[in-house]
Amino acid sequence: MNKQSLWRYVFVTAACAIFGIAIVVQLVRINYTTYAKELLEKSQDYQGVEKTIYPPRGTIYDRSGHILATNKIGYELGIELKSVVDPESIAFATASILENMDYAAIYQIASTEKREIENRYFVLSSYVSKEDIEELEKLEETYALRRTETKSFKPSLSGLVWTPMQQRTYPEGTLAANVLGFYNYFSRETAQGVYGVEEAYNRLLTGKPENIYLPNDPYLVEVLPEINPGASLVLTIDREIQKMLEDTLAEAIDWSGAVGGTIIVADPETGEILGMASTPFFNPNAYWEYEETFPGITPYNRAIGTAYEPGSVFKVITMAAALDSGVADLNTTYNDATGVYWVANSWPIYNWNYGAWGVQDMTGCMQYSLNVCLAHLAIDLLGPDLFYQYLQAFGFGRSSGIDLASEANYPLRIPENNQWVELDLATNSFGQGIAVTPIQMVTAVSAIANDGKMMTPHVVRSVVDRGQQYDVAPQVINTPVSAETARTLTDMLAIALEEEASIALVEGYRVAGKTGTGEIPTELGYTSSQTNTSFVGWGPVDDPKFVVYVWLEKPTISQWGSEVAAPVFRDVVEKLVVLMRIPPDNIRLGLTSE
């Protein structure tokens, strides 16, 4: 190798080395400049994103598997500032297509300064419908054509991004809305179930959201952690029965002029609620109209949320206490000679028609719904201690324990309270001066229909979570009366209805029941002519499969439960036996004996 060649080699090597060293020096220098931190922070934006993954909310089924609440596709709409080209078009498009979007506010966000270097994302709406997104897509296509024609960058929706996700929907509309509640999904961070099953089982239905980091670097990508969807619920509600109840209730309110009402159908053997209709009806798909549908203190579900003085349906409880304690039996008589019963020689108690009904046995007392007879039973035979012990055993004064949110409970006024007076004992015996919710009445009366065993009322039959089904076992709350008392009382009330030739009677089926007309107290006492009309009944008497409770508030067509609530009970039972496939007694008993 001559000297010239060597010099060339040395020169090229030195040049390469200097270039390499310069690169290394520059790399080191960059790390120690004032911009290093800024550059590092900026690079974080491109490395990945932190994201909260919300599991899909659980589905709610009726007892036959019909979907009552599920999820449909919705979109999160946001602005990605670094991609925004034309803030005016973004503001115009969103404000003109979507409701509740303000042009000025969106324009302000979209035109945030330094947007070219800031990788910021603003959520405009957590849930936008598929239809609205389709309109935005069409508009973007139109804008693209215009840009091609004019060869400019505007108009453009670049930077306006929509991400698909799931939102709550109720395919049955208003059906069973009072039981289901609703899910206020507009703000995903604060979304939660409100009222009904949605609130009571909110945590189960929601599942557990997970915060995860999604790297853009494919070397760092890992399989997302398994995120279980929220648990699904199978309700005890039967969709067909629920629909029938809501239709019947709507007709009954229309016919009777009542301001509101509720009908409950329960299975006394298990405590399962088969149907629960309550007014006003409400569409949870438009839950933001809640305040218009339920103005003031209107309860979301009267069946559990309103305590009222039930009137004579409560006599069933008083008579059960009297029979079970042994202070009275079927042959016990009461002589209603004057039609008035004086409490502590101070307060008179009258019958519903202010008449005297002569000598009556216990069946007669129930058949003619004699207040004086029941007041006599409570004061002279049972006494306050025994009477209120039975009331507490039947669950009055505390929540029924139904698995629905916002259950109301009115405390029981007992002799230990300072405000209690002996008159309370008399009026309580026939359902005045005591406030109960329809579900409390159903729970208590179910004990009479179920051989004395009082079951916890419930609307959830099974929970399906992580591929496994957990069935809810029926629970006995208490046994307030013996099976013998329960059967005796059931038979007594069936006879009372038959002898009275009540409108509540259902052809082919033997049912037991009791009407109720509760006076509504005002600030001056019971001065209003308006009433709460109720009917509670169960059947078939030999093997009860259903308890039906009807309450119509302030009807105008008549003030009597026997004229307003009883025919509604009959209508319900006539349809119910078909839906529950209960044959008429003669056929059923014939089949059983065979």
Added chain:
Amino acid sequence: MNNRIIQAYKQAPWRVQIQWIGLFLLALVLITAIIGIYLNVSAQAATSGRMIQFIERDSEEIANEIAELTANLAKAKSAERMLERAEAMGFRMLDPAAAVYLEIPGFDPSTDLELAPPRVNTISESPIIRSAYKSSLWEWFVKQIWQMPASSLEPAGESVP
């Protein structure tokens, strides 16, 4: 004398050059092979990473589509719609008095709805991605080295699961 011995055993210059060139080429081949394997494994890892991202995106889209279709189906089968369709097809509500009841042995209309099997103990599933695709070549190599003596020391015979 010494020079003569050295000269006698000294290799010819061209042989020395060839040896050096050979060694250099060997090193070059080795380095190239290592780089090649590394690139290959890295490319597979990157491809797997991208595949995961695509599959997860697809999975999310499919889940949303299923939700939409389920909601549409539920709406089409809602009580109101079914009633309308039944009426349009000429069906009418049953008159209880006209009902005919038959006893069908073994038929139980009150069968409980089963959406999923009842609760049982579960065994955790094995990871979807093999660890080989989640580690660098060096990590994989070290792991193999460490695993080798462990597996060779394992006693022969029945293994307990």
